[in-house]
Amino acid sequence: MAPPNPLPLSDEWKDADEYVSALLSFTTESVMFMNLCGGVHILDFLTRDPDLYTSLLPEDWCAFFEHHDIHSILQLLLREDIGPLCEQAETNTTDRSWNGSAFPPVSLLEYIRNIRRLSLRREFTPDKSQSLPRHIVVGMNKKKAHEVEQFSRYVASLSETIEESRGEPLTHIADFGSGQNYLGRTLASAPYHKHIIAIERKHQYISGANRMDVHARLAKDEKKKFMHNAKLAKLKKPKKQKNQCDDCTDTPELASPENPDVSEIKVQAQSEPTETPQEEAIGQVEDDIFSDTLGGMSLEANDILTSVEHKPPVFKPPPEVDSRGTVSYIEHEIKDGYLEPIIEHVVDPKTPVESRTATDEVVTQSENKPSDPRVMVVSLHSCGNLVHHGVRSLVLNPSVVAIAMIGCCYNLLTERLGPATYKIPILRSSHPRLKQTGSSWDPHGFPMSKLYEEYEAKTTKGVKLNITARAMAVQAPYNWGHADSEGFFTRHFYRALLQRVLLDHGIIPKADVPKDLYADDPENPESGIALIVGSLRKSAFVSFTSYVRAATVKLSQDPLRGDEVKKRVCTMTDEELQGYETEYLPTRKNLSIVWALMAFSSQVVEAAIVVDRWQFLREHDSVKECWVEPVFEYGQSPRNLAVIGIKK
Structure with a gap:
């Protein structure tokens, strides 16, 4: 099942080793790449002097x-075939043009070519032969349904391949960070019928997953349900006759063909208040209308006395539970890759294990013979270091024989080698989160492999990616449409412009160019204080005025500078804010260009992170095969690269 090339590379690469060497060289030596991926920040765009745009980009690019x-x-950047453009750039003619105007500089074309050739390929052809049934897809949106459908099919096929090569079946599939257990529920259901160990640290997720298991016919509903039937309750309740007086105990009989001698029963009516002549006239008219209506009806006595037959309600039996696949939930916070205690908890070696032969004969293993669990660890978009724990589980646990891990949220990764020490001009201001994450020295963080750790570059030792670079790696520029990109650019322009407003009104200090991004600045202690706006509603981005009004609601709650925000920014008039937008509107295009270059370059950051995980597996003798490949469509879900490892 392993592809011919262990990495999804473009055709120009001869082998993976050549690619990895070029990747590490580019990420540690290209000044433009290091600046665009971690060396600049959008918040500094309108607050730096000299201008960040002209400081970052060459003159011919601008x-x-x-x-x-x-x-x-x-x-x-994304779609133009630059091969012919590179050929034209080699000529010395001056009449070259592109798109009806200026021709791209040679250095820009070379940079675009390097980013594209070093990015991992994402092409994937989905199998649409059979979609998920409705009782399984409950709770999933379109994106999640596509991910689960394609990845569950891939995991099932991979497990069959492993079973054939090892000559023994896999006993369980462990899902790291199972969440609502969409993947595990699908694998436990038809046609896969796998035994799932769902490991999740949040209790509310497990509770919700249990309820969805009932809907998916994997578990019985333990709750006792009481369904009230109003019609049945009404039949059982004794009725009191309207014309029955207090002294009567028997139900009066009505005249009928069977009882012709029954006389008319006279019931004394209760005394009514005396009616006015007008009310009597109205009542007489109503009686006449009622009499005329009844006079036109032809009814027999049997018609009146015919009883209505009430049938008892028919309840549908609950759907039959499919017990061929199982799900075992483990509430546990994963802090490393060692899973043996969890696996032993699910698969107890002392418990007799029943298996069925081809003739459905039950065979019970001896209690003295311990079971031999063989587990595949999978993960669908586990955040941060959780994927690192899953990758390490293959080499740390005897019971784990294979892994299939898909990561996301690279910004949540920790850093293992300490602060980056690239000797390049610093173009960004200091930030407390940059110091905090860069100085974590977490043994579970990035990078995982020895190759990355010991790599000797011209400017540093070891491959390091700060939080800004890793946060950019979750971008998906190839999925941007016209409206999407305009929305991104507007949001970033408003945030950068708000930073300028905060600077002009003395809320934040002017950002200096530090000598060391990770060192404390005793001369400017306020440089380590960050104001975080966070997410806002779409209505906040209608105009810059709306954005400031919405953002200052959050900023005014800051314990250190909230009062200053209320006094100096919340009191600004709409005209003042509109003046800021008008003055700095020409810089919006420049900011958009820098953001586009950052997102485009971040593809190489993701490639470096994924290759590091593959390289870690490659460095262990216990691993038989390992590779990386896309497992669903980039257009549906851009984090589509799975790291696969199989033990010997």
């Missing part, structure tokens, strides 16, 4: 960008 709008630039 001159070229002046002649093209942002969407033409995105077309060049």
